[in-house]
Amino acid sequence: MADQSHRPEWVPAEGGDAFATQVTPGVEGGHDGMSTKSRRTAGGASRPRRRRLTNDEYVHGVLEGNRTILARTITLVESNAQAHVEQGQEVLRQLMPHTGRSIRVGITGVPGVGKSTFIEALGCLLCDRGHRVAVLAVDPSSSVTRGSILGDKTRMEQLARRPEAFIRPSPSAGTLGGVARKSRETILVCEAAGFDVILVETMGVGQSEITVRSMVDFFMLLMLTGAGDELQGIKKGVIEMADALLINKADGDNKLRAQAAKADYMQALHYLASTTQGWRPQVETCSALTGEGIAAAWKLVEQFCQITTESGGFAERRRSQTLDWVNTLIEEYLRTSFFQHPAIVEQIPQIKAAVADGTMPATAAAQALVRVFESR
Numbered sequence: 001m002a003d004q005s006h007r008p009e010w011v012p013a014e015g016g017d018a019f020a021t022q023v024t025p026g027v028e029g030g031h032d033g034m035s036t037k038s039r040r041t042a043g044g045a046s047r048p049r050r051r052r053l054t055n056d057e058y059v060h061g062v063l064e065g066n067r068t069i070l071a072r073t074i075t076l077v078e079s080n081a082q083a084h085v086e087q088g089q090e091v092l093r094q095l096m097p098h099t100g101r102s103i104r105v106g107i108t109g110v111p112g113v114g115k116s117t118f119i120e121a122l123g124c125l126l127c128d129r130g131h132r133v134a135v136l137a138v139d140p141s142s143s144v145t146r147g148s149i150l151g152d153k154t155r156m157e158q159l160a161r162r163p164e165a166f167i168r169p170s171p172s173a174g175t176l177g178g179v180a181r182k183s184r185e186t187i188l189v190c191e192a193a194g195f196d197v198i199l200v201e202t203m204g205v206g207q208s209e210i211t212v213r214s215m216v217d218f219f220m221l222l223m224l225t226g227a228g229d230e231l232q233g234i235k236k237g238v239i240e241m242a243d244a245l246l247i248n249k250a251d252g253d254n255k256l257r258a259q260a261a262k263a264d265y266m267q268a269l270h271y272l273a274s275t276t277q278g279w280r281p282q283v284e285t286c287s288a289l290t291g292e293g294i295a296a297a298w299k300l301v302e303q304f305c306q307i308t309t310e311s312g313g314f315a316e317r318r319r320s321q322t323l324d325w326v327n328t329l330i331e332e333y334l335r336t337s338f339f340q341h342p343a344i345v346e347q348i349p350q351i352k353a354a355v356a357d358g359t360m361p362a363t364a365a366a367q368a369l370v371r372v373f374e375s376r
């Protein structure tokens with residue numbers, strides 16, 4: 001039977017097992033900077049509205065590393081409400097001079113490969129070495145039912161308790177473009193707050209790796225042994241984007257197989273062009289569970305930074321990523337304003353119908369609509 005203390009108010013006290021409804025007790029948190037105290041007051045009184053902070057309060061709070069304000073600033077820049085977007089952009093503009101001084105690492109791999117466990121192990125190791133680590137997730141599919149939030153809370157338990165670490169679950173589900181904008185800006189806010197390592201987790205099953213690749217310096221692909229790439233659901237394109245392949249779960253019985261897989265992948269990578277100039281993708285084995293190989297994996301990141309910083313590739317990639325991002329934002333803005341334009345909304349059905357029944361060529365249809373858009 002449901003624990004009475006968590007009986008929702010709509011379930012009668014004597015309802016017994018007839019009411020299957022129950023509320024799972026909340027997780028005492030604090031790792032994301034949110035208050036650990038419940039604000040709910042007896043009798044269901046509405047929670048007090050929080051005073052909106054001024055731009056200065058946001059900016060100084062972030063620069064001082066105030067975790068509550070950091071979390072609130074991220075919430076502000078994640079908001080789609082027009083007033084928030086304006087304030088968020090102004091705050092971000094003031095934070096810009098303090099951003100960029102971090103290494104941004106993307107971590108991908110199929111569900112269950114061990115990304116969260118790996119981040120927990122790597123994150124703790126980096127904190128021990130004096131780094132400050134921010135962990136973000138890009139998971140547009142859903143942040144409610146799948147991995148991210150659950151993973152953060154249950155599998156990054158130790159990292160979540162470290163004062164040097166900050167874990168931010170994926171923004172609530174939305175379009176990949178929307179989630180990506182939020183994640184990029186969250187990276188900047190975290191950098192301004194002094195985090196010098198940004199780990200971005202994403203699921204290796206779709207378009208999101210390409211998006212994450214476009215916002216990180218180093219891209220890691222976690223893999224498993226014992227199954228072909230196709231079985232792992234990894235597309236060749238994802239392997240080609242990686243700066244390092246890490247064969248995880250190289251422990252116990254699996255260790256030898258992992259080493260054999262490493263040799264195979266090294267061979268295979270030989271025939272692939274590398275994505276980063278001056279850097280050949282590397283293959284290592286590791287165990288996120290035992291911690292073996294995690295330091296070696298980080299060593300690859302450090303070597304990469306050193307080589308590409310010396311060659312100028314590091315700064316060059318960041319520059320081109322930012323410029324690409326501007327283009328992406330413009331495209332998104334234009335697409336949205338086009339399809340939401342009242343005249344387009346009104347005319348598109350008949351023009352599309354004409355194309356569908358073969359009375360109007362597609363190019364003429366597109367041109368006609370663009371003319372409508374431009375003339376209003």
Ligand SMILES: Nc1nc2c(ncn2[C@@H]2O[C@H](COP(=O)(O)OP(=O)(O)OP(=O)(O)O)[C@@H](O)[C@H]2O)c(=O)[nH]1
Pocket residue numbers: 109110111112113114115116117118146147148151155203248249250251286287288289290
């Ligand atoms: N033996 C072994 N098990 C591991 C290792 N790393 C992770 N696991 C286990 O694999 C399972 C999945 O790990 P997660 O870290 O949640 O995997 P994930 O890739 O984050 O999964 P999603 O967030 O659902 O995509 C857990 O039960 C882990 O304990 C490892 O190195 N060795």
Ligand SMILES: [Mg+2]
Pocket residue numbers: 115116117147148151201
């Ligand atoms: Mg996970």
